[in-house]
Amino acid sequence: MTEQQNINYNRIAEAIAYIKNNFQKQPNLDEVAQKINLSPFHFQRLFSEWAGTSPKKFLQYTTIEYAKILLKENQATLFETAHETGLSGTGRLHDLFVNIEGMTPAEYKNGGKDLIINYSFSESPFGSIIVASTEKGICYMAFVEEKSNAFAILQSHFPKAHFKLNFDAIQQNALYIFTHDWSKLSQIKLHLKGTDFQLKVWQTLLKIPLGQLTTYGTIATKIENPNASRAVGTAIGSNPVAFLIPCHRVIQSTGIFGGYMWGNVRKTAIIGWEGTKAQANF
Template sequence: MNDYQRIEKAIVYLKENFKDQPNLDDVARQVHLSPFHFQKLFSDWAGVSPKKFLQFISVEYAKGLLKQNHSLSEVSFETGLSGTSRLHDLFMNIEGMTPGEFKNGGEALQINYSFAATPFGDIIIASTAKGICHLSFTWDKKTDLESLRHAFPNAKLIEQTDALQKNALLFFNGDWENLQKIKLHLKGTAFQLKVWQTLLHIPFGNVATYGSVAGGIDNPKASRAVGTAIGDNPVAFLIPCHRVIRSTGVLGDYHWGSNRKTAMLGWEAAKCFAEH
């Protein structure tokens, strides 16, 4: 059995037996490896540990049950977890929210949103009481508002520019030194949040490669998974996914258009040059 066949067999085993919540020893035994060597091999090939992969499978199954209005105790039992506290920990670790918050789709959450002009085009920006939760370059206001509703289906949306949004918009007017003062309210998997946090450390006017971002989260072989997480960034520009380029020096694709990415990097470089 070669390495690929071992990983394939392990993934199939995890998918078929996740309700039993198998431990590392259980899965390693299926592919005839020691737990230590299996852990390393799986992490190198899949970009995440076997435990994290099992959590992803479990939480996706649990989300399906919650959407069918099963109770938290029922979902815990059906997912193979020992109780609702473990379900809570699983959701907080992977989704960044409680099972109840996922189930109600943001109900009772008020989100203020507004449209604004920037040097790179019009944007829709949205915020909760905790911080900016959404920022996207917009081509069609109606479509972009629907995207916001889809992300927070039961939230109360109010068209209103609040202090959090005003503070964030200052960044487009040259106040780029104060990014750390901008509050963000993000929901995502633990892996996504880790990648987005790493992007915040790329200095203004600089670039990084997908490989260096993967190295920044101590997972140097996860470049492809990092690229997916970067593509899912919900807050354009403030979380600077535009500063990530390919190792060849090619700028690469950008969710909101490669020309816009080029313009952003040029604008930042010019601002840095003007300071020196």
């Protein structure tokens, strides 16, 4: 990310944080622009370029009421309703993830011994990311602030693996998710390290359609363990693949967006960004 891109990202992130914290007041364009020291015209243009929609529409997508409406309208039939309305068909994000493979018990136990993991750093609409892959698929992806610390965290997930700084075709295909028409992408394969319970939760997350939100309790019901909401939350918090496994689409039953491993502002930004894509494709 260039210095100017970084400045722009930080400005938009600050604007999103302000909108999120003041949504009940419905701040207008001038108010938000003043908070980040830009003219309303410059702010409108910069925000629209970055988020793909106007600040006013983005505010609508990211308010708590928006979250509550989505939940109220779908609830137990979230996936079915989304399919019937065409949202999952137009975005078809979860359809790309046809193959999800957990590491063997031996691989899981020995910390990735003998695994060769390629990794690289790239840019996304939501900041810098680190992405890593084995010969079987994407094994790790995270938003990063500092590269050396990000690599250390990756190593901690696979302490005995062999790492190569290499941007391979598997990573490239996965990162197209940010910039290409999703209906034209190739299958994205995941090679994940987790317990059977975690893998089941992560696989269920892949079925949440673009532009839709769900709750921890709904996920627990979907995996046929309705009393496991807390365990589901823990598994979601252990998600090793940011964005591709959309844990950002899970919120509290009250409609509050809740926490996110890679920052609450980023979660809000992603939800709004996906909301605009879903609306455009509907």
